[in-house]
Amino acid sequence: MKALKKRLWNLAAGELAASVTFVIVYHLYVDLGEASRFALYFLLFQLLQGTAYWGYRARTVGRESSVVAKGVLSLLSSVNLISAMIILPWIVELAKSRADLTGGLLLYAFAVIEYVNYYWYRLSYGKSGFHIGMLLRAGLRPSSIRKLIQKK
DSSP, X not given: OHHHHHHHHHHHHHHHHHHHXXXXXXXXXXXXXXXXXXXXXXXXXXHHHHHHHHHHHHHXXXXXXXXXXHHHHXXXXXXXXXXHHHHHHHHHHHOOSHHHHHHHHHHHHHHHHHHHHHHTEEOOOSTXXXXXXXXXXXXXXXXXXXXXXXXX
16 A cells, blocks of 8 residues: 555656646747747646646545545546647647747647546556557556546
């Protein structure tokens, strides 16, 4: 139980570290304009949800998940999907240069992949994270959040 809790806290810390790193790198080296900044905020929204989810799971190891948590995650899944559909045209509209548009679309794509990874299908396998060979062998499996939301 202690090892699982530690692993879950490490996942939460990893998501938080990724968020902080994206902000620092973006503002120091990559700030391309409004479109890419807007896409970065969408990505950070996804990563911080991952941070909160893994932290919640670490705190509740061995206990049944609350109805409220399931409801919040279900609501966030819908909000994320609607946001993804609304944000893409905004990124295109806000872009002031080709570099800004490209950066915005890349950050947006990463955010959507994170959304799918959190709320629909587990895309990371093994200790190294994403491993295409393992993903192809194992196939798409429901994500931890999806299993929690669907649990009766």
